[in-house]
Amino acid sequence: MERAHRQALEELQRQHERHIKELEAEKDRLLLEESQDTAQVMEALKTKHKEELEREVEKVKRLSSGMLDSQTLQAQQQTDTRALQRELAGLSERYSQKCLELNRAEQSNAEREREISRMERDMEQLKKENQDLKARLTEEIVRMRSNVKDHGSEDDKDRTPCELQG
Structure with a gap:
């Protein structure tokens, strides 16, 4: 019984x-994934911002040279704005999904911690x-040895430890 308890205890520890x-x-995996996703989003935003700045610089250059009229410029700006809004909505959706995944992972982690x-x-x-079992077993062994010593006669030698108790 002691061995079974020890094995069960060792298995629980493992x-x-x-x-x-x-x-x-x-x-660690979730943190790395979140860091990578954040870096990707930041890089995408930085790239888009750079592209937008370059487009604006180009527009200013064309305007100053008289190549674009105000209606064409306004239409281009609206197109660019819609494209940026779509991209922002997509990035926002990805971010929301990652937040939900992280939240589920945190809940799972908390559940596992409770289980642990x-x-x-x-x-x-x-x-x-x-x-407790070891202590009881030791007491029983001591008691049985004591009984065997106390009843050392020939009659007692033929009796089992259970008979000696009674």
Whole structure:
């Protein structure tokens, strides 16, 4: 029984260590993914901003040289604005999805942490039960040895330890 408790305890400890390693790996993966996604979004915004600035500089150059009229410029600006709004909506959607994924991962992580805490409590309870069983077993062995010494006659030698108790 003691061996079974020890094995169960060791298995719970191994499971606990595996869960912790899995949680840490998942956390690291999510953080890396979030960092990469953020960097991509920032890079995309920076690129779009640079492109927009270049277009505006080009428009100013053309305007100053008289190549564009105000209606053409206004139409171009509206087209650019709509394109930027669509792109911003797409980026916003991607960001929202990543936030939802991160939230689900955090909830899953919290759930796993609760499970680990429960397992740790169970492990502590098993350790306590194991110690209690060891103490009872030691007491029983001492008592049985004492009975065997106290009843050292020939009649007692033929009796089982259970018969000696009665």
